[in-house]
Amino acid sequence: MDDLRALRTLARALGVHTRYRDGLGRRIEVAPQTLVRVCAALGAPVTTPLDAAEALRAHRARPRTPVPPVLVAWDGNLPPLTLPTDFPVRAAVQLTDGDVIVLDRVGPQYRTSRTLPLGHHRLTVELPDGVASGTVISAPVHAWRRPGSPRSWGVGTQLAALRSARSRSLADLHDLSTLCRWVHDRGGDLVTVLPLLPTFNTAPPEPSPYSPVSRLFWSELILDLGEAHHPTPAPSMLDVTAARGEVRAALMGLPTPEPGLLDPELIRYARYRGAQARLGRNWRDWPGAARAGTLTPDQVDPEEERYHLVAQVQLRQQLHRLRNDLERDGMRLGLDLAVGVHPDGYDPWSRQSLFGDRMSVGAPPDQGFPSGQDWGFPPVLPKASREEGHRYLAASIAHQARLAGVMRVDHIMAWTRLYWIPHGFGLEEGTYVSYPADELFAILTLESHRHRCEVAGENLGTVPPGISEALPRHRIWGMYLAQFEASCGPEILPPTGGDIALVGTHDTPTFAGWLAGGDIAERVRHGLLTAEAGPSVRKLRARHVRWLAERLDSRVNEPEEFLARLLEWLGRSESPLVVPWLEDLWLEEEGVNLPGTRYSERPNWQRPMRRLLDEILTDPGVEGLLHRLHRARQPE
Secondary structure, rough: HHHHHHHHHHHHHHHHHOOEEOOOOOOOOOOOOHHHHHHOOOOOOOHHHHHHHHHHHHHHHHHOOOOOOEEEEOOOOOOOEEEEOOOOEEEEOOOOOOOOEEEEEEEEEEEEEOOOOOOOEEEEEEOOOOEEEEEEEEOOEEEEEEEOOEEEEEEEEEHHHHOOOOOOOOOOHHHHHHHHHHHHOOOOOOOEOOOOOOEEOOOOEEEEOOOOOOOOOOHHHHHOHHOOOOOOOOOOOOOHHHHHHHHHHHHHOOOOOOOHOOOHHHHHHHHHHHHHHHHHOOHHHHHHHHHHHOOHHHHHHHHHHHHHHHHHHHHHHHHHHHHHHHHHHHEEEEEEOOOOOOOOHHHHHOOOOHOOOOEEEOOOOOOOOOOOOOOOOOOOOOHHHHOOOHHHHHHHHHHOOOOOOEEOOOOOHHHHHEEEEOOOOOOOHOOEOOOHHHHHHHHHHHHHHHHHOOOEEEEOOOOOHHHHHHHHHHHOEEEEEHHOOOOOHHHHHHHOOEEEEEEOOOOOOOOHHEEEEEEEHHHOOOOOOOOOOOHHHHHHHHHHHHHHHHHHOOOOOOHHHHHHHHHHHHHHOOOEOOOHHHEEEEHOOOOOOOOOOOOOOOOOOOOOOOOOHHOOOOOOOHHHHHHHHHHHHOOO
């Protein structure tokens, strides 16, 4: 076998795609140097294609465990287990509650007729030459849904930007509660917000909610400071550094939480944040032992550690009360499960064997981003995640689902594959790596039921067939974007009962911006689109806008009525949930984010809303739009 053939065979054995079709429809043959780097990140001993044949032999010769690291028991039905031995062995499942189910031997298989309770259990097999074990995920096939088939509506927003006259530098949970009550009083039952996860708020700040320090904790900036709250004048730009100073000053006088309120993960997280204050943000530059996970007292700033302990305990209490209050009123909060975490964050430091080294996740070239995308965070290693029973992913999902009534899974295509880009390579020089979708969906449906949280998946862009089939199978909603559907031709179809309906998202232009094409000029200005391509893209946009206007019997030059008719059209559809972006309701032209640009180039995530919450809640135009949407959602 020649070197290149061996390399491709090795890559496929490790779940690395050797060819794929990008978002422009081109069939891509992955370069050998990309395959080498990705295979090495997955643990293969390769530095050049010349190493591939020996690495492949080693891979094939490694002992095969008779028990897979993860088994899924859908609806509690454990699949039969076939073991490579003629000798009778003992196979048993230890349940989470301590009960043990011994499997019966039927021919070459071991099985049980008992239905396993939902949860994470342990399968242990006593073989003649040792003991093998794996995690059993007993999960419902379907994600949790509210009883009946209600057709409802809500609004989406970025909490930090939702300032009122009483706000500090950023909006907080008090402002969120106010918006929730207002939506409820107008007949809605949901407010969705971008991730509420912690970010880096010291200089240089990194405010993107999709590049969090951790997926296991909350942002201290959203705290309602109660009596310590002091309003500040409306800023021209959101300043997370100033907001951090406000929160820190307010928490300084609070006592250190009682030990009973502190779990080991929180204690370690706070120590990590304290160590960053002493040793620097990039933990890869720390002294060896600290880099590997062992921190000494002199390496941890005690005040920073205490600050994060106090903040997280306060957040847990406030957010628990918020969910209870919302449920009492028939309201729900919608949250986002971010697809990744900042490379300097707590999760990659505390779980270094779980994350790919010198790799970034992104997307290959497509129509929106012809140069490709690099999202800047490291990928989770599929094999390492399976070996730990996907505990980290389960904890990340549970963290959101405990609070959310609806959880949106960012880039749910990651459940089947992720696009990896080796550091130093071009955006188009990466490749896809496969993930164990069945196991990940089991984690998702299990946590959905545990916390009574409905689930939607962001299935926009290049969607592999496996995702399109899995979402309805597991009763997970997809997403319908009116802006995207308008590009499909003049016969635009309404959303079905399987999709949440939106006009746009935080990653697309606002409705007014989409009509005017302002985002196209921005993309040209920031090098995301060539100047030569600009005119043709503008012409195509005008065609899409015209198609949607004609479908709604509306006029492009009457944007308020155009939007109202669009909301009514979506409202009359079979979609279970219609969620306009709050800023669209007064035709805001500037988007909150332009994917592909960085903070130094454009103030992504840092623009406050042009209107204060107080103005929004008394705006008759906004009120009228939501009234028309609410009326359209009612049964005829």
